[in-house]
Amino acid sequence: MAGTTTAARGERQQGSSGPPRVRRPKAPRLRTIVVLAAASLVAALVAGWLVYGSDWLRVHEVSVSGTRVLTPDQVREAADVPVGEPLVSVDTEAIEGRLLSKTPRIDTVDVIRSWPDGIELKVTERTPVxxxxxxxxxxxxxxxxxxxxxxxxxxxxxxxxxxxxxxxxxxxxxxxxxxxxxxxxxxxxxxxxxxxxxxxxxxxxxxxxxxxxxxxxxxxxxxxxxxxxxxxxxxxxxxxxxxxxxxxxxxxxxxxxxxxxxxx
Structure with a gap:
């Protein structure tokens, strides 16, 4: 019986060959997921403590610039900045409102968070004409x-x-x-x-x-x-x-x- 021809063997090999196999990535193991979740939680807790709990990011200094007739102490007293509070939670709009209502000489004021522990008050006084x-x-x-x-x-x-x-x-x-x-x-x-x-x-x-x-x-x-x-x-x-x-x-x-x- 005649053996299989070279051409036939080639056709068989060609027909049996399929597309290349793609290896699918293995699903992350449960242990890895738990570790990553725990790390994220710890990072969030540390960040929250730094922002709200640590003394490092609390208001310790209030600086004043732009005064001509008023003194910096007068501006600080009217602003009533909550010294010791977390800097991130300070209500800058409330500070601005107090300054404008208590001190008519002030025309405009910018209340700026000066990280890590300061509030800056940039004042523009009215000029008499x-x-x-x-x-x-x-x-x-x-x-x-x-x-x-x-x-x-x-x-x-x-x-x-x-x-x-x-x-x-x-x-x-x-x-x-x-x-x-x-x-x-x-x-x-x-x-x-x-x-x-x-x-x-x-x-x-x-x-x-x-x-x-x-x-x-x-x-x-x-x-x-x-x-x-x-x-x-x-x-x-x-x-x-x-x-x-x-x-x-x-x-x-x-x-x-x-x-x-x-x-x-």
Whole structure:
């Protein structure tokens, strides 16, 4: 009987060969799972203890920056930071709220966690642009018209705000229409646009009505400004007018396209 041919043997070998076997990874043993789970639990407990239980990450220091009139101790007292508490659990929004409500001089404050054990208070104080005299004291008014503090000594180069509002005529009409707070904001708006060279000599910003705001300068000079509208154009007109008429005593820029001066 004839033996199997070489071709037949090849076909048999080819037909019997299948795709290569892929070894499947063995499922992790129960012991390995238990060890990994225990390690994760221990790591979580240690992390929790470090954050909440250890003294290393508790508040030990409160630093203050940005103060000009206030002292750092005044800021710390108003902030009432819970020293000794875990740093991660400190309510920074509550600290900010206490500072803004207890200390009107503060305009903005950033409360920052300073790891590992500090709270940083970055303060921005309000800057007075006008003063309202009250008896022997002065109320400071900022660039938003906020009356934020009373001081016994007037800050240097900050003009007085005089509300010369009567109950008759245009003053009464402005008071009814706009209210005192709006008129104060208009005065602040004007004060912020006075040319620097003139601002140094400005002693009083007087408000009679919304459209009748004037400046009283050193040496008895006056400036009729009008309303707070077009203040930039009025500032440019005043600068040019004072250069052209240095000996004048009275200036009117209420209509900036037609400024006028008088007196000598």
């Amino acid at each position: 006008l003063l309202v005299q009250k008896g022997r004291n002065f109320i400071e008014v900022d660039d938003e018209g906020v009356r934020f503090a009373m001081v016994s000594h007037a800050p240097k180069d900050v003009p007085l705000l005089e509300l010369a509002l009567s109950r008759r005529g245009s003053s009464a009409a402005s008071l009814r229409r706009f209210g005192e707070d709006r008129l104060v904001r208009e005065a602040v708006r004007v004060a912020g646009r006075i040319p620097a060279a003139v601002a140094r000599d400005t002693r009083v910003v007087k408000v009679r009505s919304y459209d009748d705001i004037s400046l009283e300068l050193r040496g008895g000079r006056t400036v009729a400004w009008g309303s707070g509208e077009k203040s930039e154009a009025k500032a440019r007109a005043l600068t040019a007018l004072m250069k052209a008429e240095p000996g004048a005593r009275h200036f009117d820029v209420s209509v900036p396209t037609a400024p006028a001066s008088a007196g000598s």
